[in-house]
Amino acid sequence: MSSQTTTMLSARWHPPSYDIRVEDVPIPQIQDPDDAIVKVTLAGLCGSDLHIYRGQLPIDKIHITGHEFIGEVIKLGSNYGPNAAQPASGRPDLYATLNVGDKIVAPFTVNCGECHVCRLGYTGRCPAGALFGSPKLDGGQAQYVRVPKAGGTLYNLSSHTSWSSSINTPGADFENHLKGIADSSLLLLSDILPTGVFAATQLLSHPKMQPVLTGRAWPPGLYSTVANNASMLSEEDRMITIGVIGLGPVGVCATVALLDDLARRDLPYRVVAIDLNESRREKMKKVYETIHPDGKGSKGEFVVQGFEDAKATVAKWTGGVGCTSIMEVVGNNGALTSAYELVRSFGVITSVGVQPPKNVPFTGQQLYDKNISLDFGRCPVRAMFPMAFELLVRRQDVFGKVGTESSLIDRIVGLEEATEMYRAFDKGEVGKVLFDPWK
Amino acid sequence: MSSQTTTMLSARWHPPSYDIRVEDVPIPQIQDPDDAIVKVTLAGLCGSDLHIYRGQLPIDKIHITGHEFIGEVIKLGSNYGPNAAQPASGRPDLYATLNVGDKIVAPFTVNCGECHVCRLGYTGRCPAGALFGSPKLDGGQAQYVRVPKAGGTLYNLSSHTSWSSSINTPGADFENHLKGIADSSLLLLSDILPTGVFAATQLLSHPKMQPVLTGRAWPPGLYSTVANNASMLSEEDRMITIGVIGLGPVGVCATVALLDDLARRDLPYRVVAIDLNESRREKMKKVYETIHPDGKGSKGEFVVQGFEDAKATVAKWTGGVGCTSIMEVVGNNGALTSAYELVRSFGVITSVGVQPPKNVPFTGQQLYDKNISLDFGRCPVRAMFPMAFELLVRRQDVFGKVGTESSLIDRIVGLEEATEMYRAFDKGEVGKVLFDPWK
Known part of the structure; x- marks a missing residue:
């Protein structure tokens, strides 16, 4: 982004209900040394977004919606770098290995990746967690999004380490791993597939x-x-x-x-x-x-x-x-x-x-x-990524499609259509919609 | 028993509530070729007997109470014998191996041991099942009890096969297996220990x-x-x-x-x-x-x-x-x-x-x-017997005692005391009581 640009396009919910507005807001900035700023390439509209949309939750704060997104890292806090996560530090590897330009997917909740709960694999209940697209944390239906605790939260799609952790697929082609896998397919990793x-x-x-x-x-x-x-x-x-x-x-x-x-x-x-x-x-x-x-x-x-x-x-x-x-x-x-x-x-x-x-x-x-x-309970998405990723790769025949009779994704539209898409999705007039904030 | 004897001592529940009477009733007879008649050596009084005692269940039939008992086989139906359970027959081994004189323990419910549910190990939910001490099936707080589907239901304590199935205790002394294990301890196998x-x-x-x-x-x-x-x-x-x-x-x-x-x-x-x-x-x-x-x-x-x-x-x-x-x-x-x-x-x-x-x-x-x-749910006692038996043997320091500060069994009394013991147990005045119907 140019240094002149200070605002971005976003979809924001307004109280009390049924009110999504497409608005210019300030581009999020690093607030904490563990933060990353991600340029959103695709954001999903999900059935559980409708709970907020309909005013079914006790919420009155205007906020950016959306908990499903993928994108590219454009800025990292001061806690990132090659020396950040030496074994002695006990910090997640990503603090040392994540780079500007990496393609990432985020779970629908933040998790630190270093507490007792995260270590057990119960990342969806990390005490430091927060749900994207909630009053506590702006969501991904925007051109940029701030990711707290990004070293624990994000999954690096540009890294061979992520791929080779899919231990059940020996011999998979890690060299060309992202080739032929559409962003719309990778977006499914943020919530519904895991x-x-x-x-x-x-x-x-x-x-x-x-x-x-x-x-x-x-x-x-x-x-x-x-x-x-x-x-x-x-x-x-x-x-x-x-x-x-x-x-x-x-x-x-x-x-x-x-x-x-x-x-x-x-x-x-x-x-x-x-x-x-x-x-x-x-x-x-x-x-x-x-x-x-x-x-x-x-x-x-x-x-x-x-x-x-x-x-x-x-x-x-x-x-x-x-x-x-x-x-x-x-x-x-x-x-x-x-x-x-x-x-x-x-x-x-x-x-x-x-x-x-x-x-x-x-x-x-x-x-x-x-x-x-x-x-009962919420999926610990971060812990499920390797298994879900593997299934995504193996079943591109299902997850790789958009707008067909058998595809999970109905259409990809610009963010300007957010108001209308929320309305139509709520009425059951459209299936799963993805927003391309740069379209 | 002498051929003259046709009645026996029993504890029977009378509607509507709080009415246990010690009464002479006919000794049960073989009614079905799969039946066994067991001479009861000990019968337990269990917390769940109180549901019936207090009239909390929609029951109005006079019946013999008690679902915990051990005893000795005194009569077998015509389906028992060395040729009864050849592999081709698909019937439980016990139809071939159970003998008059064998010491047995029964789970608190009958199970056939040969249906799909029993084979999976879910014996407590066998469709042919029935609870001892219910309107459907007389219980064990008596001198004798009829055991339907005994080849599937009973666990033969006189058989080395039962013992050697305790696979987690290599080197246990199977030759002297019953030596030093009191009947009061074995009685715990009928319900609470499994x-x-x-x-x-x-x-x-x-x-x-x-x-x-x-x-x-x-x-x-x-x-x-x-x-x-x-x-x-x-x-x-x-x-x-x-x-x-x-x-x-x-x-x-x-x-x-x-x-x-x-x-x-x-x-x-x-x-x-x-x-x-x-x-x-x-x-x-x-x-x-x-x-x-x-x-x-x-x-x-x-x-x-x-x-x-x-x-x-x-x-x-x-x-x-x-x-x-x-x-x-x-x-x-x-x-x-x-x-x-x-x-x-x-x-x-x-x-x-x-x-x-x-x-x-x-x-x-x-x-x-x-x-x-x-x-949630009821223990499939029959399926748990091997594990429970093993624990019983290993922890005789706990399960082998009666009437001490650390024992699960408070006292052993004659069946004539059943009326009073139900009353006292209901009031919390005594702990776990066993009845010796021959005392």
């Missing part, structure tokens, strides 16, 4: 999933404890039946992550993907057809249905027993109730939707009677 | 426990994904802090199972065991002192407190972060609320208490905001 991978990982790593995944009966750790001393479970016993409730962009990502994991385990499965919205169901079908044209490469059955049809399908598939587990990607009591209805005894319900401040719709007795396990 | 082991196993196998247990950050399956690329977590990061809420007999068993597992992993830990009842807290302290006299053999800190003190302890231990996980062994909303207060973000709450038909006391937002995982 969140989908998180849902699938959380589900598949649950101990109650291990009998069907490994062939060893519950309890975990003992080879077999069932009455007939069978050494391994039969193929029939191991049939995996999974329900996915909610086929918005995160639900589709979660389903792709799940199918990808199951295919790599080479296990047979049955998945029913559920949404009440027909256009979402059609999108999900197209995505499946992209991954497994005519069912090729799949050992599974995959159907996309509304809830009542799905209930009948699960009853038929399992003889009335129910799904092994459910991914709930909606975030309301209707979806949780449906999940409970569909899941079997000793089943798992993994919920990644943002939940409202209402009591969850379960009695203790209902949960006891079915031996239910539940997972 | 349920305690279940709680600890469910907790420790949860993926959110793996970072502290293995030293590898979340997500599971990737070596390390945190920002600073640390290869392994530090000792400080791995400090395990666990809360146990509820120190009744199951709570004590759960705590012993937990401490035993942690000691065998040789990991440092901090455990706070919580109950509002002072005599329960004293018992817990004595048990800990038995296992680790003067703290020997332990890498842990262990304190027993009321809830408010425990809150302060956890805050001090963890700098306000909270417990890694909680075992909830009460089964009501107060305990669940306390568990939520004590647990950290990305924490696990494992509940094994029988829960009431009330909404659980959490909003979706609360669960989302702390990334909580929850497990």
